[in-house]
Structure formats: C-alpha cells, structure tokens
Amino acid sequence: MxxxxxxxxxxxxxxxxxxxxxxxxxxxxxxxxxxEPVLPDGIVSDERVWHSEELLAKLPTLRDPRRFVVVGAGQSAAEVAGHLHGAFPAAEVCAVFAKYGYTPADDSSFANRIFDSEAVDHFYTAPDEVKERLRAYHASTNYSVVDLELIDELYRRHYQEKVQGKERLRIFNASRLAGVENDSSGLRVTVEFLPTGERTPLEADVLVYATGYRxxxxxxxxxxxxxxxxxxxxxxxxxxxxxxxxxxxxxxxxxxxxxxxxxxxxxxxxxxxxxxxxxxxxxxxxxxxxxxxxxxxxxxxxxxxxxxxxxxxxxxxxxxxxxxxxxxxxxxxxxxxxxxxxxxxxxxxxxxxxxxxxxxxxxxxxxxxxxxxxxxxxxxxxxxxxxxxxxxxxxxxxxxxxxxxxxxxxxxxxxxxx
Ligand SMILES: Cc1cc2nc3c(=O)[nH]c(=O)nc-3n(C[C@H](O)[C@H](O)[C@H](O)COP(=O)(O)OP(=O)(O)OC[C@H]3O[C@@H](n4cnc5c(N)ncnc54)[C@H](O)[C@@H]3O)c2cc1C
Structure with missing residues (x-):
C-alpha cells in the first residue's frame, strides 16, 4: 500500500x-x-426434491419409480419430462406449468442477430429503457421457451397415449403447485388448475423443479x-x-x-x-x-x-x-x-x-x-x-x-x- x-x-x-x-x-x-440453479423460495433439494441440474446424478439412486412431477415450462422442463417418460416406461410423468402450452423458442434469422457481437455494442450504448425493451422483446430467444421439435414430440406422445386410453405423460397446463408435503411417509403434491381452482392430489417419487438458472x-x-x-x-x-x-x-x-x-x-x-x-x-x-x-x-x-x-x-x-x-x-x-x-x-x-x-x-x-x-x-x-x-x-x-x-x-x- x-x-x-x-x-x-x-x-x-x-x-x-x-x-x-x-x-x-x-x-x-x-x-x-x-x-447457478434457482429453486423457488423456501425449497431445498433433497433425495425426493431435485433441481433439474441434479437429474442425471440422482436418477441412478431410484428404484422402480411410479410417478414424477416436473415443474416448469422451459427447455429444461420439457427435456426432463421427455427423458423421464422415455427412460421409465412404467412411470407416470406429470408436467406442471402455468402457461397453456410450452412456448416455442424464437430462433428465427432476424431475431438471432441479437446474438451477434455487433448487437453487444448496440446494447451496451443503449439507454436503460431501450435495454429493458430489447431484453423483453427477445427473451423468447432463450428464456422459458422450448425447441419446437421437442414440443411437437411431447404433444405426439401425449396425444397418442390419450387416444390409447393409457395416459402416462400427463400435462397439467394453466396450473401451479398448491402444496408439497415431503416426510417419512413419502412425497405428496397438490396441483391446482388455475382457471377453476380444481385441485389434484398426487403421490410422487420425485418432484423435479426445472426452474432455471441465474x-x-x-x-x-x-x-x-x-x-x-x-x-x-x-x-x-x-x-x-x-x-x-x-x-x-x-x-x-x-x-x-x-x-x-x-x-x-x-x-x-x-x-x-x-x-x-x-x-x-x-x-x-x-x-x-x-x-x-x-x-x-x-x-x-x-x-x-x-x-x-x-x-x-x-x-x-x-x-x-x-x-x-x-x-x-x-x-x-x-x-x-x-x-x-x-x-x-x-x-x-x-x-x-x-x-x-x-x-x-x-x-x-x-x-x-x-x-x-x-x-x-x-x-x-x-x-x-x-x-x-x-x-x-x-x-x-x-x-x-x-x-x-x-x-x-x-x-x-x-x-x-x-
Ligand atoms: C442447462 C443449460 C443449458 C444451456 N444451453 C445452452 C445452449 O443451448 N446454448 C448456449 O449457447 N448456451 C447454453 N447454456 C449456457 C452455457 O452453458 C454457458 O454459456 C457456458 O457454459 C458459459 O461458460 P462459462 O465458462 O462462462 O461458465 P460455466 O461453463 O458455467 O463454467 C463456470 C465454472 O466455474 C466454476 N465455479 C463457479 N464458482 C466457482 C468458485 N467460487 N470457485 C471455483 N470455481 C467456480 C463452476 O463450477 C464451473 O465449472 C446453457 C446453460 C445451462 C445451465
């Protein structure tokens, strides 16, 4: 000094x-x-409650799971739901999210230019309110969105099962988790359908929060x-x-x-x-x-x-x-x-x-x-x-x-x- x-x-x-x-x-x-992964306030991960980033490490610890609940409507949530549905043919996968449907990621050519190095100069010099607007306009290039092919694939599986009368990929859209009980007797979640308030209790082996990163x-x-x-x-x-x-x-x-x-x-x-x-x-x-x-x-x-x-x-x-x-x-x-x-x-x-x-x-x-x-x-x-x-x-x-x-x-x- x-x-x-x-x-x-x-x-x-x-x-x-x-x-x-x-x-x-x-x-x-x-x-x-x-x-770093983000969990909702008050939620701590354990052997039954996971953040999506823990999925691959924790899956091998499971023995004959019967039901998964996956929370979220982004790319990770859709991938987790699809992976669990394919990897555990005897298990039910319940996807819970507040939107009516998964939103497709915007990877169209003009919007993609927001990722050019030149766009960094534009963004850096822009006034704060313009920055905010640009982030909001183009958040769908990256946040809370899913590749369209994956959306279509999940829909195809869901529809096929519905027609066959054995629904294993269950979509709880326009819904939220209204309660989670996790004790020595097991894991129970309550899903609320937002338009009507109707509640569905579910016993589950694992609750996966695909709630993103910061x-x-x-x-x-x-x-x-x-x-x-x-x-x-x-x-x-x-x-x-x-x-x-x-x-x-x-x-x-x-x-x-x-x-x-x-x-x-x-x-x-x-x-x-x-x-x-x-x-x-x-x-x-x-x-x-x-x-x-x-x-x-x-x-x-x-x-x-x-x-x-x-x-x-x-x-x-x-x-x-x-x-x-x-x-x-x-x-x-x-x-x-x-x-x-x-x-x-x-x-x-x-x-x-x-x-x-x-x-x-x-x-x-x-x-x-x-x-x-x-x-x-x-x-x-x-x-x-x-x-x-x-x-x-x-x-x-x-x-x-x-x-x-x-x-x-x-x-x-x-x-x-x-
Ligand atoms: C699920 C997921 C999907 C993604 N998909 C895409 C995609 O499709 N396309 C895309 O372009 N980008 C994607 N990304 C973003 C991409 O991962 C990042 O752009 C890239 O990894 C950034 O590289 P990085 O080296 O800055 O950070 P990271 O790859 O995250 O590396 C940071 C490192 O720092 C270490 N670290 C953190 N804190 C400390 C500490 N205190 N002491 C020591 N080490 C520490 C971490 O352990 C880690 O190894 C995705 C990210 C995630 C999480």
Whole structure:
C-alpha cells in the first residue's frame, strides 16, 4: 500500500480438490463463475426434491419409480419430462406449468442477430429503457421457451397415449403447485388448475423443479474486495465495455466479468454464441492494462467511468494521452518487459518488489490484508479456480458441485511511473 492507499494485487484463495487452500497473487482477475440453479423460495433439494441440474446424478439412486412431477415450462422442463417418460416406461410423468402450452423458442434469422457481437455494442450504448425493451422483446430467444421439435414430440406422445386410453405423460397446463408435503411417509403434491381452482392430489417419487438458472453474482466471490466494486442503481455490477468492473480509485487491479453481464451487454452474455469474441475482448483489455504502468487514481477513475458510458470523450482522450506518456516512461523503466514476463507466467519472485509475508490460510479468505506481500508465485496451471466445466449446451443438465474460491485485495507499493 502506498501513501495514497493503492491496492496493486489480489490474493486469490482457492480450495483444491483435496481440500487444501492455495493462494495465487494476481494483478488481474477474470471471474467466469457461470450460472447457478434457482429453486423457488423456501425449497431445498433433497433425495425426493431435485433441481433439474441434479437429474442425471440422482436418477441412478431410484428404484422402480411410479410417478414424477416436473415443474416448469422451459427447455429444461420439457427435456426432463421427455427423458423421464422415455427412460421409465412404467412411470407416470406429470408436467406442471402455468402457461397453456410450452412456448416455442424464437430462433428465427432476424431475431438471432441479437446474438451477434455487433448487437453487444448496440446494447451496451443503449439507454436503460431501450435495454429493458430489447431484453423483453427477445427473451423468447432463450428464456422459458422450448425447441419446437421437442414440443411437437411431447404433444405426439401425449396425444397418442390419450387416444390409447393409457395416459402416462400427463400435462397439467394453466396450473401451479398448491402444496408439497415431503416426510417419512413419502412425497405428496397438490396441483391446482388455475382457471377453476380444481385441485389434484398426487403421490410422487420425485418432484423435479426445472426452474432455471441465474448468473452467479461476481461480487459474492470477492470477499471484502467486492465492497470496492461499483454497482448500478438496479443492483447489477457496473461494467466497462471491456467487461472490467468499475472500482474505487484505490483498487488498481483489473477485475473482469465473463458471463454475468446481461444487464449491460445483452442477452448473449450467458450463452456460448459470443463467448470467443467476449474473451478476446477481455484478453485484449487485460493485456493492454498490464502493459501500461499504473496511472494515478483519478485517471483510472476516468477510464472506468468513461467505459461505463458516464463521461464524454474528452477525459478519455486525455486518458489516452496520459496512457501513451506513461507507456513511454514505462518502456524506459523496463516495467513493460516485466509486465510481459508476468503475462507469460515468468515472473521472478522478488524482482522489483519486496518479498515477505506468509501464505494465506482459511482465516484469510475474503479479508483485505494491509501488509507487505509475499513473492508472486509462479502460476500452476490447473490448480487455481479452474474446475471441471459443467454442461455447456442446452442438452446437458448436470453440473458438478463447486468448491468455493474467493479473492481478497492485497495492498502493495504502487510502482512509480517515471
Ligand atoms: C442447462 C443449460 C443449458 C444451456 N444451453 C445452452 C445452449 O443451448 N446454448 C448456449 O449457447 N448456451 C447454453 N447454456 C449456457 C452455457 O452453458 C454457458 O454459456 C457456458 O457454459 C458459459 O461458460 P462459462 O465458462 O462462462 O461458465 P460455466 O461453463 O458455467 O463454467 C463456470 C465454472 O466455474 C466454476 N465455479 C463457479 N464458482 C466457482 C468458485 N467460487 N470457485 C471455483 N470455481 C467456480 C463452476 O463450477 C464451473 O465449472 C446453457 C446453460 C445451462 C445451465
């Protein structure tokens, strides 16, 4: 930490597969924590009540199930209903949802352009009310919708069984769950048909909530460092166009968000369509910042504020001038070469900064430490926050449990720029 209280490094504490904690020091952090499953308020999953993401892991534990109840009307719900109906020919599958019918996903050509990288620019610069309108217009490209072929397939099975008089795929449309009793004697749910209020009690082996996912809030991973990051009035994290979080001026580290940016960058944020472009943009910004020596806080502030669309181009132009000047000074001081070495993971401990301190333990997680740093460790590929990736396509329903990982800020003497 300098006299001005600058924070130059983050210590990221990660739990490894064997439970041990490992600390990695970084100037820059990219948070790509993906989506987390959402259950209705008050619902906790157990051996009979599942979120759809648990389906494939928990199915093998079942013995001769007689009835499943599946709640939801999105792609996951339709896939779960179809899968259970096909995999358990002796079981009844009751699909419960509030709509009259499943809604087809809009994958028409013009609407698909909302996933173009150009649309990200449009969305980012749009006023808030336009953002909201665009999200609402095109939510049916991704949310609470089902591929038309799957809708038709489910309807075909349902209709065929109805004609044959042995209805195993039961559709409780325009309905809601009015009650769930789950005790040692079994699982009982009550389904209410919304137009008439008629109630149907059902005994079931399993209740599957296909109630969707939401992006992990990136700031919840940051411990106290999260308090130095800015939020928008709506609660979302304030992001630059380069996905860098706007932070308090004293935090000189770059923190980027990969994924949880739908509120600022649009519908493609949580999907695969624009991932390659997005991570390229993050890599370019990150590289640029690492090459450039640290700037005074006011200048960093301009950068994040301008990136978030708050300031007119004036300060940004000035910022560019400052950056170029600083870059020239940095070249002279050799810091550029050090930055490149850091990028390549070739940082030499002790070079150019004091080496002291200790490795972080469990008690350090999430704390902002104000002391001299230990040497920057060489990166150990595969040991940091990376875990087995969860399903990345619509048809993959299971995601393995994730161990926790947090970052905390590390104050460090700010390198001088000249
Ligand atoms: C059911 C489902 C269907 C989908 N279908 C489609 C589709 O059809 N088309 C499409 O384009 N996109 C689809 N997506 C979205 C797609 O999965 C994402 O776009 C993609 O996986 C994003 O990649 P990612 O690396 O950002 O996140 P993820 O693939 O989610 O990876 C995030 C990783 O971070 C780990 N993690 C989280 N928190 C921590 C922590 N604290 N410490 C350590 N590790 C952590 C997780 O365990 C996970 O391994 C679907 C998503 C789901 C859930």
């Amino acid at each position: 300098e006299a001005d209280g600058a924070i130059e490094f983050l210590d990221v504490v990660a739990r490894q597969g064997d439970g041990t904690l490992v600390t990695r020091r970084a100037r820059t952090l990219v948070l790509a924590a993906g989506l 992006p992990t809030d990136p700031l919840t991973l940051l411990g106290e460092t999260g308090g130095l990051c800015e939020r928008l009035p709506g609660g979302g994290v304030r992001l630059g166009r380069d996905y860098r979080i706007a932070t308090s001026p004293e935090l000189r580290c770059g923190i980027y968000v990969q994924g949880a940016s739908e509120h600022t960058h649009g519908l493609t944020s949580t999907l695969l369509s624009n991932t390659a472009v997005r991570v390229g943009e993050i890599a370019a910004s990150l590289t640029d910042h690492l090459r450039t020596p640290r700037l005074p806080p006011a200048c960093d502030r301009w950068c994040s504020a301008q990136g978030a669309g708050l300031l007119a181009p004036g300060p940004a132009r000035r910022h560019g001038v400052l950056r170029r000047r600083a870059r020239r000074r940095g070249r002279r001081s050799g810091r550029l070469r050090a930055g490149r070495r850091l990028l390549r993971g070739e940082h030499r401990p002790g070079a150019g900064r004091p080496a002291a301190g200790r490795a972080a333990g469990a008690g350090d997680v999430g704390r902002v430490r104000r002391r001299q740093p230990p040497p920057v460790p060489r990166p150990h590929p595969g040991q940091d926050l990376r875990l087995p990736a969860h399903g990345s396509a619509r048809r993959r329903l299971h995601r393995p449990a994730r161990p926790g990982g947090r970052a905390h800020a590390h104050h460090h003497p700010r390198p001088t720029t000249g």
